[in-house]
Amino acid sequence: MLDNLPKKTSIIKTKEKWKVSASTNAKNCKNYIRELVDNLVLEPNPEKQVIALSLGDPTVYGNLQTANEVVEAVLDTVRDGACNGYVPCLGLPKARKAVAKYLSRDNVIYEEKDIILCSGCSHSLELCITVLADPKKGHNILIPKPGFPLYRTLAENLGVTVKMYNLLPEANWEIDLNHMESQIDEDTAAIIINNPSNPCGSIFDYNHLKDILDVAEKYKIPIIADEIYERLVFPGNVFVSATSVSSQVPMLVCGGLAKRFLVPGWRMGWIAIHDPIGAFENEIRTGLCSLSQKIIGSNTIVQGALPRILECTPQTFHDGLIDTLYENARIAYKYLSTVKGLEPFMPQGTMYMMVKIQMKNFPQFSTGLELMQKMMEEQSVFCLPGDAFGIPGYMRLVITIPKELIEEACKRITEFCGKYFMEVQ
Numbered sequence: 001m002l003d004n005l006p007k008k009t010s011i012i013k014t015k016e017k018w019k020v021s022a023s024t025n026a027k028n029c030k031n032y033i034r035e036l037v038d039n040l041v042l043e044p045n046p047e048k049q050v051i052a053l054s055l056g057d058p059t060v061y062g063n064l065q066t067a068n069e070v071v072e073a074v075l076d077t078v079r080d081g082a083c084n085g086y087v088p089c090l091g092l093p094k095a096r097k098a099v100a101k102y103l104s105r106d107n108v109i110y111e112e113k114d115i116i117l118c119s120g121c122s123h124s125l126e127l128c129i130t131v132l133a134d135p136k137k138g139h140n141i142l143i144p145k146p147g148f149p150l151y152r153t154l155a156e157n158l159g160v161t162v163k164m165y166n167l168l169p170e171a172n173w174e175i176d177l178n179h180m181e182s183q184i185d186e187d188t189a190a191i192i193i194n195n196p197s198n199p200c201g202s203i204f205d206y207n208h209l210k211d212i213l214d215v216a217e218k219y220k221i222p223i224i225a226d227e228i229y230e231r232l233v234f235p236g237n238v239f240v241s242a243t244s245v246s247s248q249v250p251m252l253v254c255g256g257l258a259k260r261f262l263v264p265g266w267r268m269g270w271i272a273i274h275d276p277i278g279a280f281e282n283e284i285r286t287g288l289c290s291l292s293q294k295i296i297g298s299n300t301i302v303q304g305a306l307p308r309i310l311e312c313t314p315q316t317f318h319d320g321l322i323d324t325l326y327e328n329a330r331i332a333y334k335y336l337s338t339v340k341g342l343e344p345f346m347p348q349g350t351m352y353m354m355v356k357i358q359m360k361n362f363p364q365f366s367t368g369l370e371l372m373q374k375m376m377e378e379q380s381v382f383c384l385p386g387d388a389f390g391i392p393g394y395m396r397l398v399i400t401i402p403k404e405l406i407e408e409a410c411k412r413i414t415e416f417c418g419k420y421f422m423e424v425q
């Protein structure tokens with residue numbers, strides 16, 4: 001039919017050659033870790049097996065596997081064939097209900113309507129930033145420093161400015177509340193907090209959370225709480241969700257299966273809406289619902305399996321994971337505490353350990369990046385430099401790798417630091 005229409009004369013010039021360029025949006029999408037790592041010259045010592053203490057993926061070495069119950073739940077969902085179609089964009093009702101139940105604790109009760117299933121916690125974060133921060137109004141959001149670099153990637157790609165508030169290494173990586181308050185302005189649309197923290201491995205206690213929420217309350221700024229490491233805490237510590245602190249602050253809590261269930265590739269995340277005074281009632285719930293329609297919901301197989309994953313995974317699985325991580329953390333801490341020029345921070349949870357590098361004792365290197373590069377070259381050990389999280393002069397170790405490799409890596413770090421350490425006055 002269209003062929004019969006009279007040809008419209010084109011006013012644009014025909015072109016000789018193809019030139020397809022990427023949009024400004026795509027060009028402005030930055031992965032800060034990749035950018036940093038790609039610019040490093042990383043040539044391992046061919047004599048030594050590379051030990052990567054840099055990848056925040058607990059599955060890479062194969063020593064940590066998800067629970068059988070989790071695998072069975074997914075296999076049965078696939079075989080059953082009832083979850084192959086589209087489901088509601090916010091998620092299957094029974095899966096949302098299961099997440100609501102899983103997260104309801106410490107006097108905080110969620111219902112099905114409070115849960116939105118997303119394609120990984122990264123996607124949850126993106127929806128939360130998108131719904132709260134408006135680039136057309138010049139909004140900014142506050143993010144932690146050091147912190148997970150994805151916050152900045154997501155915000156800036158949306159045209160939302162980020163402002164960083166400091167965490168205090170000497171105060172167990174608590175938020176510098178005065179600094180946080182000083183970063184707030186009239187255009188601040190949300191504050192992201194991350195507890196337990198990647199990269200610090202630290203946990204906020206009830207009182208600190210209360211102080212944070214008091215600041216948010218004073219300026220009426222909603223919180224985006226990244227709690228992907230919820231309950232991943234070592235003996236002697238407790239995880240307190242920001243939502244269980246009594247306050248009027250509306251919050252969007254982001255979480256998912258990736259870390260606690262050891263399946264980051266399954267891309268199952270969620271948003272839990274905690275709204276004690278109904279501030280999100282009119283627009284934010286609707287906005288999140290509309291935004292979830294962009295990708296027509298998350299993976300339906302994992303959604304179908306979710307009730308069983310959350311209800312039937314035995315506590316022994318969770319305890320076992322914590323035992324392993326805790327043991328690795330203690331090994332790394334013990335080794336590195338004896339290394340002159342390094343100051344490890346014993347994590348309270350998560351899968352990471354931060355180590356301060358006393359750069360003045362390593363005058364051969366002008367930056368931590370250089371030191372890290374040389375360590376790869378001589379010892380084939382690679383950790384992410386603190387620069388990736390906004391804090392130069394530190395390195396972050398991933399403690400999910402097998403115990404033997406943690407020990408071997410620590411030996412090599414010890415040898416390396418011993419070689420370059422210089423006493424200074």
Ligand SMILES: *Cc1c(COP(=O)(O)O)cnc(C)c1O
Pocket residue numbers: 056119120121122123148194198226228255256257258259264267268269
């Ligand atoms: C791993 C991680 C995420 C992302 O989790 P996915 O579910 O894999 O998208 C979010 N926040 C922090 C702090 C993380 O470490």
